Amino acid sequence: MINLQMNNLPTLLEQVQAYTSSGKVATYIPALATANPNDIGIAIYDKEHHCISAGNAEVSFTLQSISKVITLALALMDRGQDYVFSKVGMEPTGDPFNSIIKLETSNPSKPLNPMINAGALAVTSMIIGESNEEKIARILRFVRTMCANPSIHYSTEVAISELETAHLNRALCYYMKQNGIIDSDVEELMDLYTKQCAIQVHCIDLARIGLIFSMDGFDPYTKEQIMPPNIAKICKTFMVTCGMYNASGEFAIRVGIPAKSGVAGGILACVKDHAGIGIYGPALDDKGNSVAGLKLLELLAAQENWSVF
Numbered sequence: 001m002i003n004l005q006m007n008n009l010p011t012l013l014e015q016v017q018a019y020t021s022s023g024k025v026a027t028y029i030p031a032l033a034t035a036n037p038n039d040i041g042i043a044i045y046d047k048e049h050h051c052i053s054a055g056n057a058e059v060s061f062t063l064q065s066i067s068k069v070i071t072l073a074l075a076l077m078d079r080g081q082d083y084v085f086s087k088v089g090m091e092p093t094g095d096p097f098n099s100i101i102k103l104e105t106s107n108p109s110k111p112l113n114p115m116i117n118a119g120a121l122a123v124t125s126m127i128i129g130e131s132n133e134e135k136i137a138r139i140l141r142f143v144r145t146m147c148a149n150p151s152i153h154y155s156t157e158v159a160i161s162e163l164e165t166a167h168l169n170r171a172l173c174y175y176m177k178q179n180g181i182i183d184s185d186v187e188e189l190m191d192l193y194t195k196q197c198a199i200q201v202h203c204i205d206l207a208r209i210g211l212i213f214s215m216d217g218f219d220p221y222t223k224e225q226i227m228p229p230n231i232a233k234i235c236k237t238f239m240v241t242c243g244m245y246n247a248s249g250e251f252a253i254r255v256g257i258p259a260k261s262g263v264a265g266g267i268l269a270c271v272k273d274h275a276g277i278g279i280y281g282p283a284l285d286d287k288g289n290s291v292a293g294l295k296l297l298e299l300l301a302a303q304e305n306w307s308v309f
């Protein structure tokens, strides 16, 4: 059951509100620039049918990099661990999420992990389907099941905005194609990746996804095992080691729970066997993480003694 102390969510939001002014909304995807930098919201979903929320918990935003854990789970179910990890590594990187440098310097030349853009693009290329329509429909079905929200869709505007400007991601794809990591048509892959990143949710949806991962893939409401427990565990382990990009080490110390952020300002977090958390705060720090969102999780994890360490 959600601890009563958590009824202080509005007070915690007040404490972190000021942090929103120290961050900046992402603009490299032009459609993200219209977000309100002052927004901050949170939802917590626990396994006993309680959901609490505060602030801008029902403002919709795009998953962006949070989609990387979702497609990783799907690719692991589609292709199995041996295949996925023959193409993508398991090690964290100290570089920014969109960096190309390790692709050239690591041997063998494969992306270090599935949470950086190169790794996520390779993982997306593994999703099974006859066409992009079928692949995005499968990804959407998976997200809708986890959120118990059949109305979830992607934003065409955000997907196109990214597709038109994602030259660095294209470069990552071409580099990987040259080195045999992917064999998809690059434009097709970019089309699918930008749609997956543009899937729209709000904090309550995100918290429910977090709950499914917290419960090792089991949905305590429908009693359905949505993904095998070992796959949920792999995803959560990547969240701990690489989920907050090159700020994952500091996050492990300050917060200490599996989490994944996205440049639209979302953070998905998992409290083991207990609850999922969805946070939205589009003002980002220089590593691409929600400034106020990070502070909020830090206060909450300390208050509730949630660190896994």
Ligand SMILES: NC(=O)CC[C@H](N)C(=O)O
Binding pocket: 063, 064, 065, 066, 097, 098, 117, 162, 169, 197, 261, 262, 263, 264, 288
């Ligand atoms: N860090 C992110 O959220 C990045 C996702 C974004 N779609 C990109 O590839 O650049």
